[in-house]
Amino acid sequence: MEQQTAQPEMTVIGGVDEIVEEFQPKIEAMICTYCTYAAADLAGSQRLQYPPTVKIVKYPCTGRISVAHILKAFELGADAVLVGGCEVGTCHFIEGNLRATERVAYAKKLLEETGLGGDRLEMFYISASDSHGFVNAVNEMTDRAKKMGPNFLGQARG
Amino acid sequence: MIVATRKPFTEIKDLVSGHRKILIVGCGTCVSVCLAGGEIEVSILASQLRIALGLEGDDVQIDEAIVERQCNREFLVLLGKKKNMTDYDVIVSMACGAGVQLLGDVYDQKPVVPALNTVFIGIEEGPGIWAERCQSCGNCVLGETGDICPITMCPKGLLNGPCSGSRHGRCEVNPEIECAWVKIYDRLAARGDLERISKVLPPRKNSRRAHPAVATHEAYKRRFVKDEKIV
Ligand code: SF4
Ligand code: SF4
Numbered sequence: 001m002e003q004q005t006a007q008p009e010m011t012v013i014g015g016v017d018e019i020v021e022e023f024q025p026k027i028e029a030m031i032c033t034y035c036t037y038a039a040a041d042l043a044g045s046q047r048l049q050y051p052p053t054v055k056i057v058k059y060p061c062t063g064r065i066s067v068a069h070i071l072k073a074f075e076l077g078a079d080a081v082l083v084g085g086c087e088v089g090t091c092h093f094i095e096g097n098l099r100a101t102e103r104v105a106y107a108k109k110l111l112e113e114t115g116l117g118g119d120r121l122e123m124f125y126i127s128a129s130d131s132h133g134f135v136n137a138v139n140e141m142t143d144r145a146k147k148m149g150p151n152f153l154g155q156a157r158g
Numbered sequence: 159m160i161v162a163t164r165k166p167f168t169e170i171k172d173l174v175s176g177h178r179k180i181l182i183v184g185c186g187t188c189v190s191v192c193l194a195g196g197e198i199e200v201s202i203l204a205s206q207l208r209i210a211l212g213l214e215g216d217d218v219q220i221d222e223a224i225v226e227r228q229c230n231r232e233f234l235v236l237l238g239k240k241k242n243m244t245d246y247d248v249i250v251s252m253a254c255g256a257g258v259q260l261l262g263d264v265y266d267q268k269p270v271v272p273a274l275n276t277v278f279i280g281i282e283e284g285p286g287i288w289a290e291r292c293q294s295c296g297n298c299v300l301g302e303t304g305d306i307c308p309i310t311m312c313p314k315g316l317l318n319g320p321c322s323g324s325r326h327g328r329c330e331v332n333p334e335i336e337c338a339w340v341k342i343y344d345r346l347a348a349r350g351d352l353e354r355i356s357k358v359l360p361p362r363k364n365s366r367r368a369h370p371a372v373a374t375h376e377a378y379k380r381r382f383v384k385d386e387k388i389v
Contacts, residue, residue: 066198067198067202068201071201071206071209072201072205074205074209075205075208075212110167110202110206111209113167113168114210115209116210153208153209153212153213
């Protein structure tokens, strides 16, 4: 998929002097090459619209995603993280997506403990043909991050 | 191996609160295998602390390190060559209680705090689950008990069993578990070695468990025992 550059949307509020940057959450999508990555690719081919502030990290299988990777993303300023794996029963490595499900649940608890909030992280099951599933996942996480507000650790890092 | 579990996050956070430079040291042996204090767990705890303390506006520096075995002085000395230990305000050890204490002995100018609770000596039963198998009693009887430890597996720690509370192979203390002595009986029977069970094991010598215990290797005794001369 073409890398999309993150451009903050500018909204003019009040007069010309008052240009406020609308909060565009930075979403990290940790996705499996066999399913969600293909779906994201298809979404691009179909010209489906979704927030350009999503950064894709391609994994050979969601079973490779460590809780440490997820927390690192938040530490470095991600506003939300989505993990996209194959539908249950269709993992190329049989149960990598089930392992990811367990790890995501654990990572949500760890995030909750830090005060950042476990809802900033979610697991999605998106098949290779489900381009709309990918777009919905990105929109869902963007909405959640907008509700929860920015991850200030990201702001500190600019 | 020694099995440990991570302390609740709030407890660890309280232990390090007020400190600015924090070093988290994992251990590459037992606690790595039981997913409590290895490289990944060090990374996870470091991230969690950076996020939590960062959100509170604390300007902290959290570094990560891992040593092969925290219960070996040599590895801790090596750690001191890689990290400037006096630079840190607090050191968080992710080893078992033994590792924490040795780290504290070697770098005694700085507070060393534990991030784990050490729970038992055990085995891996499956991914993510461990079970106690030995209480390091100092006088192993497994040779007489079909390799099943009655001190650990029997809630009463009976050396001669079963007791009269054993019911249909279950334990009277906890019917959820199998009676250790029935298991011992069955295993010895299967091996054709049943006469062993009629052997009465002598009472445990609890004096052996004087704490803190010390174990010395025969070949090295002269180094540690007074008046033991080699030449
Ligand atoms: S410090 Fe503890 S956990 Fe690490 S190797 Fe030694 S006994 Fe095992
Ligand atoms: S008898 Fe049990 S507690 Fe004692 S050393 Fe053997 S296994 Fe460990």
